[in-house]
Amino acid sequence: MSGIILPGADGVLFPRDRAWHPPANTPGYKSATFRAPRNSLLSLGGTASELTGPTFGHSSLNALDNDLIRNYSQDGTEAIGQRLIVYGQVLDENARAVPNTLVEFWQANAGGRYRHKKEGYLAPLDRNFGGCGRAITDADGFYSFRTIKPGAYPWPNGGNDWRPAHIHFSVFGHAFAQRLITQMYFEGDPMIWQCPIVGTIPDKAAIDQLIARLDRHNTTPMDALAYRFDIVLRGRRSTMFENKLEGN
Amino acid sequence: MLHPVPRLRETPSQTAGPYVHIGMTPNFADIRGVYASDLGASMLTPDTAGERIIITGRVIDGAGVPVGDAVVELWQADSNGSYAAPMGPGSNVAPAFTGWGRQPTDADGVFSFETIKPGPVPGPDGRPMAPHVALWIVARGINIGLQTRLYFADEADANATDWVLGKIADPLRRATLIAHREDGAPPRYVLDIYLQGDRETVFFDV
Numbered sequence: 001m002s003g004i005i006l007p008g009a010d011g012v013l014f015p016r017d018r019a020w021h022p023p024a025n026t027p028g029y030k031s032a033t034f035r036a037p038r039n040s041l042l043s044l045g046g047t048a049s050e051l052t053g054p055t056f057g058h059s060s061l062n063a064l065d066n067d068l069i070r071n072y073s074q075d076g077t078e079a080i081g082q083r084l085i086v087y088g089q090v091l092d093e094n095a096r097a098v099p100n101t102l103v104e105f106w107q108a109n110a111g112g113r114y115r116h117k118k119e120g121y122l123a124p125l126d127r128n129f130g131g132c133g134r135a136i137t138d139a140d141g142f143y144s145f146r147t148i149k150p151g152a153y154p155w156p157n158g159g160n161d162w163r164p165a166h167i168h169f170s171v172f173g174h175a176f177a178q179r180l181i182t183q184m185y186f187e188g189d190p191m192i193w194q195c196p197i198v199g200t201i202p203d204k205a206a207i208d209q210l211i212a213r214l215d216r217h218n219t220t221p222m223d224a225l226a227y228r229f230d231i232v233l234r235g236r237r238s239t240m241f242e243n244k245l246e247g248n
Numbered sequence: 249m250l251h252p253v254p255r256l257r258e259t260p261s262q263t264a265g266p267y268v269h270i271g272m273t274p275n276f277a278d279i280r281g282v283y284a285s286d287l288g289a290s291m292l293t294p295d296t297a298g299e300r301i302i303i304t305g306r307v308i309d310g311a312g313v314p315v316g317d318a319v320v321e322l323w324q325a326d327s328n329g330s331y332a333a334p335m336g337p338g339s340n341v342a343p344a345f346t347g348w349g350r351q352p353t354d355a356d357g358v359f360s361f362e363t364i365k366p367g368p369v370p371g372p373d374g375r376p377m378a379p380h381v382a383l384w385i386v387a388r389g390i391n392i393g394l395q396t397r398l399y400f401a402d403e404a405d406a407n408a409t410d411w412v413l414g415k416i417a418d419p420l421r422r423a424t425l426i427a428h429r430e431d432g433a434p435p436r437y438v439l440d441i442y443l444q445g446d447r448e449t450v451f452f453d454v
Contacts, residue, residue, distance in 0.1 A: 031389030106271025
């Protein structure tokens, strides 16, 4: 195996650029007020406990896990809403594909209503839409799923705040320190720039990374629009040159 | 040193929001029939070696209110101090112990993992770190997942020389990572996680 670094091999990660991420305390997003730690994070640099992480076999998934249009069907019919294919590539900071990693997603229905007992929005539930799904990336780091476009919805934060249409994502990578949760938005949506949760991210270029692009080429004719959302996880500082290891 | 390829920027984090249980523990959220069971709900198999224990506690916010909409993930070594090897695309059989668990907090902010006591893992200095599990906490109001560790109070000697605990000068802060033991069958290790305030847990930039 000389000269090859397998995914999951030891290698310290690039430090996380905390200025690219939202800070803990964000006054515009009030839920953070009592949930934001006030002490500085203790910098560890990474030990085996953070540089390893859980992995999942493709056999742990069911055929409909990546089809939110059908995976909660109660009566054999499909979920209501604008039909979408959402797909993308999971990469690391070294621009290398991250294969065989679990990607999970959850979202509101087409009316902007979540299937949750604490959800109080007046838009109706869709009896055939549960709102969760998952996929494992292929050898080239790609995932895909079928869903309906979630609706925008109002939420109690300021007097009249609305969430733009969005899909929540959870991604594992191959190290526990790569663990990431984020949200995907839709190209061209003017609601993105009015959202206090989007606004927790300081840099507009970072927000732009969360906006999926309409992809006409991968649309299924007479069926579903396609949006592409690539996800970048932290990368390892060890980098391959021929048979020689560079970095540390 | 020059890097061979331009580095991409990590995708920025966003809060998991109030309904993270829909996506990560749907059966707990009463969304049934999509997944047979919630991923990570059960860490043990009959073939898992090691001392059975329960790791439990509450997540509490800066106003002292239990956080009932969180998810806690746990990653740990096996009883020999080894982390599970990555599963390849052809892996159909999960190991007897994957070392990973995921639990929702309930309305009282309580999480609970049935697992095994981990063995010691080598630290960066080559010496063993004290037995510990890594924890990751997400919820509404948490803009980027919080990484911390749980150590075991009955490993006082190992804790005294641990590579990570040694970085925390204040003994009160260090104590925020050490679970106390309650005897029983199985024994319980109990640690509350305080997101903010006088007893705020030490969180890591890993």
